[in-house]
Amino acid sequence: MKVLIVDDEKPARDRLRQILDDEEAYVVVGEAGNGVEALEIAARETPDIVLLDIRMPGMDGMETAHHLNAMDSPPAVVFTTAYDEYAVDAFDARAIGYVLKPVRRSRLAGALEQATRLVSNTLSQVAADANLNSQRQHVCAHAHGELKLIPVHEITSFLADQKYVSVDHDSGNDLIDDSLKSLEAEFGDRFVRIHRSALVAVDRIDRIEKNAEGKSRIVLRDDSQPEDKELIISRRHVAEVKRRLKES
Amino acid sequence: MTAAPGSTSQNTQVYLPDFSAAGTLFIVLLVAELVAIVLTLAAYTPDGEFLILLSKTSFFVLWLALLGSAIMCQLRSRLERAGKTRAFVISFFVLQLMCLAVAEIAWQLPWRLTGTGIVDSPHADFLLRTFAISSIILALAMRYLYVSSEWRSSIVLEAQARISALQALIRPHFLFNSMNTIASLTRTDPRQAEEAVEDLSDLLRASLSSTRNLTSLKEELEVAAIYQRIEKLRLGDRLSIRWDIGELPMRARIPSLTIQPLIENAIYHGIELLPDGGEVLVSGKRDDRSVQILVSNPVAPGKSRDKDGNKMAMTNIQQRFELAFGSRASVDVDDSNDRFAVTLRFPFDEGTS
Numbered sequence: 001m002k003v004l005i006v007d008d009e010k011p012a013r014d015r016l017r018q019i020l021d022d023e024e025a026y027v028v029v030g031e032a033g034n035g036v037e038a039l040e041i042a043a044r045e046t047p048d049i050v051l052l053d054i055r056m057p058g059m060d061g062m063e064t065a066h067h068l069n070a071m072d073s074p075p076a077v078v079f080t081t082a083y084d085e086y087a088v089d090a091f092d093a094r095a096i097g098y099v100l101k102p103v104r105r106s107r108l109a110g111a112l113e114q115a116t117r118l119v120s121n122t123l124s125q126v127a128a129d130a131n132l133n134s135q136r137q138h139v140c141a142h143a144h145g146e147l148k149l150i151p152v153h154e155i156t157s158f159l160a161d162q163k164y165v166s167v168d169h170d171s172g173n174d175l176i177d178d179s180l181k182s183l184e185a186e187f188g189d190r191f192v193r194i195h196r197s198a199l200v201a202v203d204r205i206d207r208i209e210k211n212a213e214g215k216s217r218i219v220l221r222d223d224s225q226p227e228d229k230e231l232i233i234s235r236r237h238v239a240e241v242k243r244r245l246k247e248s
Numbered sequence: 249m250t251a252a253p254g255s256t257s258q259n260t261q262v263y264l265p266d267f268s269a270a271g272t273l274f275i276v277l278l279v280a281e282l283v284a285i286v287l288t289l290a291a292y293t294p295d296g297e298f299l300i301l302l303s304k305t306s307f308f309v310l311w312l313a314l315l316g317s318a319i320m321c322q323l324r325s326r327l328e329r330a331g332k333t334r335a336f337v338i339s340f341f342v343l344q345l346m347c348l349a350v351a352e353i354a355w356q357l358p359w360r361l362t363g364t365g366i367v368d369s370p371h372a373d374f375l376l377r378t379f380a381i382s383s384i385i386l387a388l389a390m391r392y393l394y395v396s397s398e399w400r401s402s403i404v405l406e407a408q409a410r411i412s413a414l415q416a417l418i419r420p421h422f423l424f425n426s427m428n429t430i431a432s433l434t435r436t437d438p439r440q441a442e443e444a445v446e447d448l449s450d451l452l453r454a455s456l457s458s459t460r461n462l463t464s465l466k467e468e469l470e471v472a473a474i475y476q477r478i479e480k481l482r483l484g485d486r487l488s489i490r491w492d493i494g495e496l497p498m499r500a501r502i503p504s505l506t507i508q509p510l511i512e513n514a515i516y517h518g519i520e521l522l523p524d525g526g527e528v529l530v531s532g533k534r535d536d537r538s539v540q541i542l543v544s545n546p547v548a549p550g551k552s553r554d555k556d557g558n559k560m561a562m563t564n565i566q567q568r569f570e571l572a573f574g575s576r577a578s579v580d581v582d583d584s585n586d587r588f589a590v591t592l593r594f595p596f597d598e599g600t601s
Contacts, residue, residue, distance in 0.1 A: 008520075009425070009482050015432035034523055057548065058523040082424040101428035 001112070002029040004047035006038040006064065007080065008056045012101065016051055016080070019105050026112065035059025036149065039067050039140075043147045047075045049115050051099075054081045059137060062127045067140045069118060070177060071147065076115035090129035094122055124186075135186055139167065141174035148174060152190065156204045156220065157231070158183050160197035192244045194218060195234035202248050208233065208241065264324050264335065264393065267317040280313035281306060283385060312350055312382070316343050332397070336390050343386055344379070351378035405571055418455060422479075422512065429482045444481055447474045455505055462572060465539070466498035472508045472530070479515055486525025487515065493541075496532035500539050500596040503568040509561050510543040510590050518545030518588060538576075539596045544589035562590070569594060 003026050007013045013031045020026045029045040032038035036059055042050060050068060054061035065077050079098040081087055091098045096118065097111045126132075138149040154170040164175040165183065184191065184199055191199040206221040211230065216238050218231040233241050265272045284306040291305075292298055319342060327335035355367050355374055367374050426448055433441035454471045469491075476489050489511070507530070514528045526546040533540045562581060569577040569592070577594040 008486075009429070010484055011429040011432040011436075011482055012425075014436055015428055018432065018435055055520070057521045082428065083420040101424050102431045103428065 001026050001049060002045060002047040003027065003112070004030045004032065004038065004042055004045065004050045004075070006032045006035070006050060006056075006061070007053040008033050009053075012053065012080070015101075015103055016108070019103060019108055022105075023109065035061070035064035035067075038064050039147055039149065042068055042071065042075060046073065049112055050075045050077050052077050052079050054079050054084065054087060054132070060132075062123065062132050063136045063138070065118060065123055066136055067138070067147065067149070069123065070140050070142075072142075074117055076117050078111045078115045084130070087126075087130040087132060090126045093129065094126055096122070096126060139176055139178065139183075141167065141176045143174060150174060152187060156201055158191065158199040159229075192237075192241050194231060194237055194241055198231065200231060202244050205241075205245060208238075208245070264320070264327060264339075264397075267320040267324065273317055276313050276317050277310060279389075280309045284309040287381070308350075308354055311354075312347055315346055315350060319343065319346060332394075336394055340386055340390055344382060347378055347382040347386075348375060351375050405567075408567060418452065419512065419516070421516065425482055426478055429478075433481070440481065444478060447478050450474050451478070461504060462501040463504040464498065465496055465500045465502050468502050468504060468507050469493065469496075469498075471505065472511050475508050475511060483515070483519065483525065486522070487519050487528070488525070489528045489530060492529065492531035495534055496539060496541070497534055497596055497598070500594075501572075502539075502594060503565075503572045506565050506568060506592065507541065507543070509565060510592075513561050513590075514543055514545035514588070518547055521548035522546060534596065537595055537597070538593055541592045542589060543592075544587045547583070547586060547588050565592075 003020055005013050005016045005020075005028060007016070010033075013033075017028050017031065020028050026049075029047050030041040032041050034056055038050065038052070041047075050065075052061045052064055052068075056064075059067075061079055065079075068074055068077060077097070079087070079091065079096065080101060080103065081098060082101040088098065088100070090096075097115045099108050099111045136152065138151055139155070141148045141150060150167060150169050156168040156170075158180060159166045159168070160180045161175075165178060165180055167174050167176055180197060180199060184193060187199075190201055190203070192202050192205075194200050200218060204220050204222075206219045208216050209219055211217045211232070216233040218233060218241075220231075267273065267276065284302065287309070288298065288302040288305050292301065320339060323339065323342065327339060330338065351374060355371055358364065358367075369377070426444070430441050430444050430448070433444060451471065451474050454467075454474075476487075480487055511528060511530065519525050519528065529542070529544045531542050533542075562579065566579045569579055573594050577592070580591045580593075582589045582591070
């Protein structure tokens with residue numbers, strides 16, 4: 001079994017490695033100090049199990065687990081935490097594997113044996129139960145078999161396009177697997193729905209104007225929207241968009 | 249007095265005794281009788297009527313005491329709700345009124361019934377004397393109750409502060425993380441593991457021994473330095489602390505474990521959430537009469553979840569400063585910039601310390 005260790009503290013990583021090195025059944029294929037690094041190594045090494053610290057700077061354990069799930073063959077995840085009663089209750093309730101620090105040899109082995117793949121849905125629920133930040137700071141796209149992280153604050157719009165959602169962001173355009181509905185639920189505070197199949201970042205909107213056909217359309221701040229992809233606001237959503245614009 | 253210090257909730261305190269309780273009533277009557285004896289002794293002219301005078305005075309005073317207790321018994325729950333100062337002012341006037349009413353009845357009733365008075369002095373004179381004496385005695389009693397309630401509430405405050413100190417001690421997070429670090433170091437660097445155990449012991453000892461006492465600034469800063477060493481093992485280069493404390497009077501007294509939790513907060517809510525870490529700044533200033541210590545840390549953008557834990561620690565420190573220095577100390581939080589900063593100000597007396 002290939003194991004990836006993710007923790008921002010070196011002594012904590014050392015400790016896990018020490019224990020795993022004594023076990024025949026497990027091979028440590030990498031150590032990562034943060035979530036982004038973890039995803040890179042995971043894509044390269046395709047571990048079976050990821051030992052994931054919850055509290056990390058930048059991308060925390062919960063978000064990392066979300067993105068790990070989006071991989072082609074997602075690894076099983078075991079969370080590690082020093083003390084977080086809410087998280088522990090939530091994990092117990094949904095049978096998610098975790099170990100408490102200081103890590104005990106016997107408990108780690110037990111957790112690794114039981115480690116199963118998580119479902120993103122469960123993960124969101126656990127995050128909510130545990131009072132952890134359930135909003136990701138990145139969405140991830142698959143481009144040519146590689147995992148690509150797009151910071152949420154760089155995103156202009158999500159446009160549903162048949163099977164995928166296309167993401168317009170500062171450095172281009174990518175396709176992601178998430179549904180528009182779940183994106184709206186997660187990022188509803190930043191984005192507003194302008195018609196059945198589009199969400200636009202409120203802080204990227206400059207103004208609303210009428211086009212030649214008398215329909216309301218969105219003009220973006222940096223005016224980067226190409227002519228052929230006009231952002232038309234459907235009649236149902238005009239009032240809501242205006243309200244959100246006024247609020248911001 | 250029988251009332252237990254505010255055991256039910258923090259804000260409502262019992263400051264009036266329960267006058268319907270047998271113990272209280274006994275004390276009230278005892279005091280009343282003593283007052284009667286004093287009054288009689290003061291008025292006594294040696295013509296062999298001491299006991300008659302005493303019994304008349306006692307009769308009158310005990311009536312006042314019993315009626316007063318009955319009234320307080322009825323009013324008590326309502327007075328407790330009115331607030332401390334108001335309760336004392338209201339009960340003073342109500343009891344005063346009762347005294348005058350009883351005095352009036354004592355003067356009038358025997359005349360009506362028998363045609364002779366048992367009170368020897370003229371009507372107005374008697375009322376005036378009753379008024380003056382009852383004013384003084386009521387004022388003394390109120391003063392006594394007020395002071396003892398202040399004393400009780402200071403006990404409550406102290407108990408709260410002591411609990412706060414215990415809570416401030418060591419966060420479970422810190423303890424478990426440190427243990428994990430030590431477990432790891434026992435293999436990779438036994439010598440450092442040894443030091444870490446010693447440091448952790450010192451920290452625990454400091455926190456256990458001094459939950460209620462003031463300590464010197466020197467000792468408090470040493471505890472903070474030990475704490476820093478342990479955290480440094482865990483966080484490595486991500487943590488740096490700049491100490492700018494040369495100006496501080498090391499003999500100044502400060503509630504123990506008040507600077508260390510600030511550094512703990514700065515690390516937990518600041519440094520740990522920054523991928524590249526950052527610098528905690530501890531700086532101190534002094535003038536003639538006071539010391540000012542500032543602890544600040546950089547803040548990771550968009551982290552709001554930890555606010556509550558932070559607030560609890562601040563309340564802790566605030567309570568203990570209030571107990572130690574009253575209104576002469578302050579704890580100010582400034583999170584308006586990109587750094588989170590807490591400033592402690594407290595008095596320092598060059599002469600005595």
